[in-house]
Amino acid sequence: MAELHIIGELVGATNFGQDNLFGVWNIQKGSHWTHVSGLEKGQTQVDKRGEDQVNVWAHPIDIHYSTSVCVGWPKVVLQVWFQDGYGRNDFGYGVVNIPSQSGTFDLTCSIWKPLGSLKDRIMEMIIGGSSQVKDDSIVWNGEDRHKLTTMTVGTVHLHLNVLLRNFSKFDVITTNQQSHNDDDL
Amino acid sequence: MYREDIDDLLADIVNNPSSEKLSPYVQKESDRSTLRSEPALQQEQQTKPKRKKKKRSRREENADDEEEIESEEKEIISEEISETQSNPETPLIQYRWGSNLIKDLLVHRLSTVTNNDDFFTNTTQKPINCNSNSEFPRSYPEDTSRTKSTPTSMYIMANFGRIFENEKNLNTGVDRWEGEEYVLCIIRAMPDGSFVMKPGLSLLTDPSANQQEQNNNQKEEQIRFNESLLQTKEKSFMFRTEDGNVYEYTIHLHNDNPINEEKMLLRRQLMNTINDRAVSMRNNLIGSDFVMLSNENHCRIHVFGKISYGLDFDCNDAIFVKFTLKMPDHQHEVDSDFISQFKLQDASQTKITSSTQASFPLVTLNYQIRSKVNYDFPFEFHFSSHVQTNHNHLHHHKPKLLFEVISVDGWGRRRVIGYGRYTLPTDPYYCQGVRVPTWKPKGSIRQNLRDFYLGGGPELEDVTYVDVPTGHKDKILNKFGFLSEPSGTLVLDVQTIVQRKKTNQNLWQFGRIKPSLLDINRVEDAIKKNAMIKAEEERRRQEELEEEARRLEEELEALNALKADIEQDGLVDEEDVLQQQQGYQDEEMVDDDIDLPHEIPEQEEHSQVIGELLSPIPEMEVEEQQEERVETHGRQGRRGRRRRNQQVDGEDIDY
Numbered sequence: 001m002a003e004l005h006i007i008g009e010l011v012g013a014t015n016f017g018q019d020n021l022f023g024v025w026n027i028q029k030g031s032h033w034t035h036v037s038g039l040e041k042g043q044t045q046v047d048k049r050g051e052d053q054v055n056v057w058a059h060p061i062d063i064h065y066s067t068s069v070c071v072g073w074p075k076v077v078l079q080v081w082f083q084d085g086y087g088r089n090d091f092g093y094g095v096v097n098i099p100s101q102s103g104t105f106d107l108t109c110s111i112w113k114p115l116g117s118l119k120d121r122i123m124e125m126i127i128g129g130s131s132q133v134k135d136d137s138i139v140w141n142g143e144d145r146h147k148l149t150t151m152t153v154g155t156v157h158l159h160l161n162v163l164l165r166n167f168s169k170f171d172v173i174t175t176n177q178q179s180h181n182d183d184d185l
Numbered sequence: 186m187y188r189e190d191i192d193d194l195l196a197d198i199v200n201n202p203s204s205e206k207l208s209p210y211v212q213k214e215s216d217r218s219t220l221r222s223e224p225a226l227q228q229e230q231q232t233k234p235k236r237k238k239k240k241r242s243r244r245e246e247n248a249d250d251e252e253e254i255e256s257e258e259k260e261i262i263s264e265e266i267s268e269t270q271s272n273p274e275t276p277l278i279q280y281r282w283g284s285n286l287i288k289d290l291l292v293h294r295l296s297t298v299t300n301n302d303d304f305f306t307n308t309t310q311k312p313i314n315c316n317s318n319s320e321f322p323r324s325y326p327e328d329t330s331r332t333k334s335t336p337t338s339m340y341i342m343a344n345f346g347r348i349f350e351n352e353k354n355l356n357t358g359v360d361r362w363e364g365e366e367y368v369l370c371i372i373r374a375m376p377d378g379s380f381v382m383k384p385g386l387s388l389l390t391d392p393s394a395n396q397q398e399q400n401n402n403q404k405e406e407q408i409r410f411n412e413s414l415l416q417t418k419e420k421s422f423m424f425r426t427e428d429g430n431v432y433e434y435t436i437h438l439h440n441d442n443p444i445n446e447e448k449m450l451l452r453r454q455l456m457n458t459i460n461d462r463a464v465s466m467r468n469n470l471i472g473s474d475f476v477m478l479s480n481e482n483h484c485r486i487h488v489f490g491k492i493s494y495g496l497d498f499d500c501n502d503a504i505f506v507k508f509t510l511k512m513p514d515h516q517h518e519v520d521s522d523f524i525s526q527f528k529l530q531d532a533s534q535t536k537i538t539s540s541t542q543a544s545f546p547l548v549t550l551n552y553q554i555r556s557k558v559n560y561d562f563p564f565e566f567h568f569s570s571h572v573q574t575n576h577n578h579l580h581h582h583k584p585k586l587l588f589e590v591i592s593v594d595g596w597g598r599r600r601v602i603g604y605g606r607y608t609l610p611t612d613p614y615y616c617q618g619v620r621v622p623t624w625k626p627k628g629s630i631r632q633n634l635r636d637f638y639l640g641g642g643p644e645l646e647d648v649t650y651v652d653v654p655t656g657h658k659d660k661i662l663n664k665f666g667f668l669s670e671p672s673g674t675l676v677l678d679v680q681t682i683v684q685r686k687k688t689n690q691n692l693w694q695f696g697r698i699k700p701s702l703l704d705i706n707r708v709e710d711a712i713k714k715n716a717m718i719k720a721e722e723e724r725r726r727q728e729e730l731e732e733e734a735r736r737l738e739e740e741l742e743a744l745n746a747l748k749a750d751i752e753q754d755g756l757v758d759e760e761d762v763l764q765q766q767q768g769y770q771d772e773e774m775v776d777d778d779i780d781l782p783h784e785i786p787e788q789e790e791h792s793q794v795i796g797e798l799l800s801p802i803p804e805m806e807v808e809e810q811q812e813e814r815v816e817t818h819g820r821q822g823r824r825g826r827r828r829r830n831q832q833v834d835g836e837d838i839d840y
Contacts, residue, residue, distance in 0.1 A: 001472040015549070036470055066471040070487045070682050071567060094561045097489050100680045101615045108617075110494045110559035112544055142563050146540040149503055152494075152547035152559040170475040172684045173613045 008160035010059040016154035018082040030072010038063035088128040498673035503543035513582030598640030603672035
């Protein structure tokens with residue numbers, strides 16, 4: 001089987017404008033993907049924002065997968081929690097496709113936050129706390145997303161090293177590198 | 186490898202020595218077991234599963250709960266007793282330690298618990314008050330059922346007290362002492378024959394290093410051990426007495442017995458087999474199968490991506506993006522045999538049209554005002570196609586994504602604020618931040634007003650107008666007369682993975698197909714082609730040289746003819762000559778005299794040059810030749826121009 005190594009870190013978040021931020025991540029993959037080693041989910045520490053609007057997490061990610069198909073390429077599903085001074089939580093969601101080429105990648109993930117009805121929004125303004133997605137699959141699946149109203153919040157940054165193994169053995173081509181070499185012939 | 190894995194493996198090996206062909210010595214073990222009498226075997230088989238159970242239960246136990254372990258052990262012992270009592274007739278083979286080498290090695294092993302250091306932390310440890318006359322105090326109720334010959338725990342203690350030298354114990358003859366004792370280490374014998382040591386040994390030796398040692402010389406071993414003592418980090422433990430003194434100590438294994446080479450070898454082999462097994466287990470987990478292509482011409486294309494965000498849409502309402510996958514339309518293909526035809530895999534499950542959530546934009550003032558709308562909407566398409574190898578057609582029909590950006594205001598009115606199109610890459614591709622510019626149709630002023638108050642601006646009836654509209658048959662796609670204005674930008678992440686046979690690789694480089702390289706013997710072709718190109722270059726150079734020579738010859742002839750004319754009739758009009766002279770002077774500011782007699786000696790030079798050019802040039806003199814040729818070029822050019830001027834009567838022609 002072909003193998004995929006994902007080594008990197010959850011660098012941090014920008015443009016949230018919130019002080020106490022932490023991220024919860026897990027990896028979604030197809031049913032034919034086998035988890036060999038490494039942690040598939042995690043939660044960062046709560047980080048206070050620096051002066052440059054950057055919350056740093058530097059949370060490590062190191063996973064080893066093996067697969068028999070290309071369908072269901074893994075994704076990092078992110079959930080960002082932000083706490084205000086009274087301990088009330090807000091939630092943001094986002095998803096990142098793991099690159100299909102080997103190399104080093106700086107990835108960004110645009111985070112959105114679900115909005116409820118007008119009443120909910122007023123309640124949120126006065127009492128605090130925000131609506132939350134009931135089923136996380138909406139974050140990485142994309143089905144039935146049109147029913148949702150959301151708000152743009154910020155960006156989460158990931159730094160990933162991706163290693164592929166044995167993919168070329170099964171005629172799976174992910175880069176144009178080979179074809180360039182053929183051109184030189 | 187994790188310790189638990191090793192434990193599992195060891196348990197497996199111990200319990201089912203004959204089930205797996207591990208190594209010769211384990212097989213010996215199984216052979217030996219056949220020597221036993223049958224009832225003994227039966228009994229062994231009966232006890233096997235129980236043993237296993239015990240081990241499992243032991244592993245599940247938390248090491249800290251001593252009482253539970255104690256009770257567990259009690260149970261086990263009682264079980265064993267009951268077993269022996271129930272079958273008193275069966276002859277039990279009595280083992281002596283070391284009589285069964287392998288089994289002893291396997292069964293009696295020392296596992297150290299180094300991770301649970303909470304036992305010996307910096308906190309003050311409660312001392313045990315004792316003196317030599319009293320019995321050793323225990324923190325747990327003493328087990329009465331156990332016989333004294335089966336100790337379960339061994340304590341290594343540190344004594345802080347004083348010795349009364351004069352007062353001797355009459356029974357033991359030892360000086361009486363009083364004081365406090367602190368526990369340094371507990372070694373506990375488990376019923377399955379293993380030991381648990383808490384805390385572990387200070388020196389953490391690497392088992393892989395042991396494997397590499399082939400030479401078993403005892404001296405060397407000792408030296409290496411000493412070296413490793415110096416090199417490896419020692420793990421020190423500490424405890425604090427009630428006085429507040431902190432003591433630090435290390436625990437080393439000091440083995441008085443000489444190293445048994447056989448045992449060491451066996452141990453190494455065992456570790457090797459365990460490692461091999463762990464590797465094979467991992468390989469099993471990884472597996473080796475992969476979904477292959479059905480035939481040589483089959484090709485799978487997987488496109489993943491997401492709509493990350495939209496930029497600069499001039500709208501403060503919620504915006505959502507609706508996108509449609511437009512498959513290539515092959516109906517209008519002139520040739521029916523195109524290279525490939527895309528088919529959507531599991532088309533029933535894939536949504537061809539889907540829309541993102543409605544998201545409110547966030548306006549940022551970072552250097553410039555930008556409104557950003559986050560979507561993070563993932564999409565995934567899987568195509569399969571078949572390649573026909575004998576066709577050189579370019580593939581120019583690819584699946585496309587057509588975008589509609591729609592805003593929803595507080596009244597629920599929808600308004601299209603952007604149309605866009607993106608052609609999905611069908612080659613291996615990865616890009617983060619693909620920008621798709623969008624435009625929106627522009628209405629008249631009246632329409633705009635209506636749009637502002639009532640909602641519902643101009644929009645396309647058919648989304649495919651963004652691309653080539655469906656049913657378009659003309660030769661030209663004319664969109665003139667349609668007014669639009671630019672709108673925001675959509676940003677996508679797109680990646681493509683292609684699974685195809687390598688023989689078709691060149692064919693699949695769309696837009697870069699080289700017909701000559703399509704054959705199987707591509708290398709030969711390429712070489713031939715290279716040779717051809719070289720020959721062509723050679724030929725061209727030869728031709729150039731010949732042409733130059735011809736030109737020079739012509740000139741020579743012309744000059745000769747001119748000279749003959751002048752000599753023969755001498756009736757050339759003086760005006761003509763004057764005109765010629767004026768022409769020369771007009772055209773070239775710097776000029777040498779054009780007295781004809783001057784040119785005559787040059788003829789020889791020319792002829793020489795021509796001769797050299799036509800003859801094969803020796804390699805060493807190439808540079809000189811070239812210089813000469815440059816010179817002659819200059820002259821020839823000038824003269825040629827003069828001559829032409831003469832012919833067309835001073836008309837200026839640029840050459």
